[in-house]
Amino acid sequence: MTQVLLFAQAREIAGTRSVNIDGVTVAEVLAAADMLFGSEFAQLRLHCTVMVDEVILLGSEFATASAGTELAILPPVSGGSDHARDHSSSGMRVAVLTVSDRASAGEYEDLTGPAVEATLLSVLDAQVVLRAVVPDERSAIVKILIQWCDVDQVDLVLTNGGTGLAPRDVTPEATREVLEVEAPGIGELMRSVGLKHTALAALSRQYAGRRGKTLIVNLPGSVAGATESLEAVIQILPHACATVRS
Amino acid sequence: MTAESAAKSAAKLHPRIVAGLSASPLNLVDLVDSVRRDDCGGIVVFEGTVRTPNHGQQVLALEYEAWEERAQTQLHTFATEVAEEFGLGAALAMHRVGRVEVGDPAVVIVAVAVHRRAAFEAASVLIDRVKAEGWIWKKELRVDGQVWIDSCE
Numbered sequence: 001m002t003q004v005l006l007f008a009q010a011r012e013i014a015g016t017r018s019v020n021i022d023g024v025t026v027a028e029v030l031a032a033a034d035m036l037f038g039s040e041f042a043q044l045r046l047h048c049t050v051m052v053d054e055v056i057l058l059g060s061e062f063a064t065a066s067a068g069t070e071l072a073i074l075p076p077v078s079g080g081s082d083h084a085r086d087h088s089s090s091g092m093r094v095a096v097l098t099v100s101d102r103a104s105a106g107e108y109e110d111l112t113g114p115a116v117e118a119t120l121l122s123v124l125d126a127q128v129v130l131r132a133v134v135p136d137e138r139s140a141i142v143k144i145l146i147q148w149c150d151v152d153q154v155d156l157v158l159t160n161g162g163t164g165l166a167p168r169d170v171t172p173e174a175t176r177e178v179l180e181v182e183a184p185g186i187g188e189l190m191r192s193v194g195l196k197h198t199a200l201a202a203l204s205r206q207y208a209g210r211r212g213k214t215l216i217v218n219l220p221g222s223v224a225g226a227t228e229s230l231e232a233v234i235q236i237l238p239h240a241c242a243t244v245r246s
Numbered sequence: 247m248t249a250e251s252a253a254k255s256a257a258k259l260h261p262r263i264v265a266g267l268s269a270s271p272l273n274l275v276d277l278v279d280s281v282r283r284d285d286c287g288g289i290v291v292f293e294g295t296v297r298t299p300n301h302g303q304q305v306l307a308l309e310y311e312a313w314e315e316r317a318q319t320q321l322h323t324f325a326t327e328v329a330e331e332f333g334l335g336a337a338l339a340m341h342r343v344g345r346v347e348v349g350d351p352a353v354v355i356v357a358v359a360v361h362r363r364a365a366f367e368a369a370s371v372l373i374d375r376v377k378a379e380g381w382i383w384k385k386e387l388r389v390d391g392q393v394w395i396d397s398c399e
Contacts, residue, residue: 004314007311007381007383008311008383008385008394009383009394009396011311012394047396057365072313074313074381075394075396076396077377077378077379077380077382077383077396078377078380078382078383078384078395078396080317
């Protein structure tokens, strides 16, 4: 359930400041709001900024972004700047992809994705603007990586899962398929830190590199493995992303 | 001396920040007194008032609406960042919500600095940020009806 907040003209047309709407993605919640409040609202809504839990989203992100707990529909302010375009100047825009057959099938809850987010946000000035869970299928991973890099143009994609040696582990291969430039040092650094905890780190096959203006970094699937690997490289990510964007 | 080099050469001041929304009239004298300090010799005050006519239409008053919790935080953030950037001794950003009559202040910005140039520049930057980025909307109340204003002015 998402609490939708309405302001100014949007509030007047809707006749309420706040309404609860069920929906998985931002696009679903907005479509439901349009149905509920009618065509005048839907027309105005096209010119509004949409903010989900503190993060301003681009229109291209509505279909994939989670609706969150609080979604604000913000008409243009009288001072007249385009918030959706301005926001790229503050913090890194990050997308988190969990690759897991079982989490994707709903057999268990994705714990690693949220743990990666928490680790990231505790250290860096970043916003997680997109998140998704996909099965261990190369085509599904490739498709969403291309979407996030080419269309949404996030600064950083952090994948977790599918980096081991099991037959279904294909995240590194899917990542290499979309990378334009590889950055092997990032994987080496993560493994070298991991080896201090366990020799099994030698079996992880994370890749990293650049596609367009986006840095993609693979993390392992376990909560401990993913957060330790991220911590190993987190201090170099802002510089890496700035270089990729330049 | 540029404002930037003035900021660098001045001893580091700990800026006083006053920011927020107000449902009652803004008292300019009280607001300026709240940020006045002996070690600063330049105070620039900007007052944004309700104007009539606007685009040829007679305006009776403006009605301001804010995303209150966010706008409060934003105003404080803008004032803090501008104070930091220009090495101010104090920065104030207060905005009205609710009905504001013609001629009355809708927004007051005060920049307090050791020297005047930093104060002038900081006040200008701060009001621009408040207007462009603050989650605050205004509705024009006119003889012929009411209209939300969403264009840059």
